Amino acid sequence: MSAENLVLFFILGIFLVASGIAVAYLIAPRSTNWQKHEPYECGIPTEGPTWVQFHVGYYLFALIYLVFDVETVFLYPWGVVMRSIGLRAFIEIVIFFIILGLGLFYAWKKGALKWE
DSSP states (O other): OOHHHHHHHHHHHHHHHHHHHHHHHHHSOOOOOGGGGSSSOSSSOOOSOSOOOOOHHHHHHHHHHHHHHHHHHTHHHHHHHHHHHTHHHHHHHHHHHHHHHHHHHHHHHHTTTOOO
């Protein structure tokens, strides 16, 4: 790829992104309702401060759930090709489960799974 093609590709990329943002800005619906500026659009006025600090345990629990949820997605492609690959695929998934188990054990020992 020559330098001219690279510059052309870069300019075209910037143009496409800018035009997409411009079109979205032009055709997006707008609302000037005062309730749109509230933290929650439920119609009930908020009481007290709206910026409340949550306990870090909620975030840890959510991240651990997310990690294990995403990891289970990788089981489907493994299950599809397991027969064609054979013993090698089985050994790889055993190593995968050992790593997942170690991660779960670590989170358990650190107390990230306690709901306090």
